[in-house]
């Protein structure tokens with residue numbers, strides 16, 4: 001898909017000698033340069049016309065409404081609540097999920113939309129990833145029919161916003177090996193005790209999916225907690241982050257939080273069921289990381305076309321072109337990989353290792369790409385106003401959340417060798 005960014009024009013280089021200058025009567029036209037376009041292999045053409053229209057609508061929203069204001073929110077560590085009504089209008093709540101008021105559509109469309117959102121702002125795509133992928137996804141994948149009917153429609157309409165509480169202060173990568181947050185059944189009620197850390201949307205959302213270890217059988221179970229009204233549930237906002245600053249992450253404390261059995265995810269009996277949700281969200285993070293790299297590349301390319309040094313646009317220097325070529329190669333490789341990932345997903349063949357490979361590869365390539373973008377902007381690359389810096393910082397969180405690079409590689413390593421090497 002071509003960008004709507006205005007075609008860049010570079011000022012012509014000043015010729016080195018007067019003799020080389022054009023005659024006074026000759027009018028030199030500004031050279032029209034290619035507009036930055038991170039769809040080098042035309043992967044957007046794999047979408048049908050209806051899907052492409054949705055992606056274009058999302059791009060228009062992100063460029064018109066989000067791009068002009070997001071840097072200020074990022075710098076201020078604040079979430080743009082003012083944009084939520086317009087997000088509701090986009091009709092993308094529950095993309096990839098069928099029924100229950102969800103937007104439906106293909107898993108490829110879900111991926112492209114997440115890539116598109118991250119191309120303008122990785123924080124915004126993370127907000128969507130937490131609410132739709134993790135919170136709604138837990139109910140969609142592990143909930144009973146009644147639970148889906150009750151919770152998914154208002155969440156798809158963004159009337160109730162969700163979060164997903166798995167990580168704890170003392171248990172991160174090792175979540176599958178034993179959570180410290182406990183769940184104790186007392187009749188038709190569960191009593192939750194423990195802490196959760198890093199939980200996106202938690203400081204302000206309505207519904208928390210809390211994963212806790214059942215004291216009776218030591219298995220992980222999921223609970224839907226209405227956090228604003230449940231006694232014993234408190235959230236403290238995590239301050240001073242240097243990445244995804246628009247996303248509000250919370251440190252949750254639960255002291256004798258009582259949840260009815262009706263709010264226990266009825267299809268979730270062990271960590272294997274939690275992992276089903278993580279497979280889907282790792283699928284999406286690979287798209288988001290690719291979008292993050294696209295945004296950084298396009299910003300860097302535009303800068304390279306406009307920034308003059310030694311009397312020439314820096315984009316005309318060989319070493320700068322080398323950086324840009326490496327960036328677009330990383331992006332193109334990631335796009336091709338995730339497009340195939342979407343085919344595997346649609347065919348019901350996506351494994352944990354497939355999703356882990358996509359997440360690990362795309363976030364690592366994103367990390368390389370955003371660093372080159374930052375480098376290309378020189379000093380301006382560390383100033384948030386020039387965009388590249390925001391993508392550069394945000395990528396660090398994409399690289400580590402939803403399972404770190406090392407944990408993804410251990411999942412791949414187990415699949416290819418047959419040996420589990422987690423501990």
Ligand SMILES: Cc1cc2nc3c(=O)[nH]c(=O)nc-3n(C[C@H](O)[C@H](O)[C@H](O)COP(=O)(O)OP(=O)(O)OC[C@H]3O[C@@H](n4cnc5c(N)ncnc54)[C@H](O)[C@@H]3O)c2cc1C
Nearest residue numbers: 164165166167172173198199200397401402403404406422
């Ligand atoms: C911005 C952000 C948003 C997040 N949002 C959420 C959320 O909404 N919900 C949620 O539940 N969690 C969330 N997380 C938590 C995230 O998933 C964890 O940070 C991540 O899983 C890593 O856990 P940890 O930070 O405790 O690191 P640790 O597990 O302590 O790991 C530290 C380092 O040790 C390495 N390591 C650990 N074990 C091994 C091993 N066996 N072999 C090799 N290396 C190993 C890791 O790869 C890493 O480099 C979020 C995190 C961030 C930063």
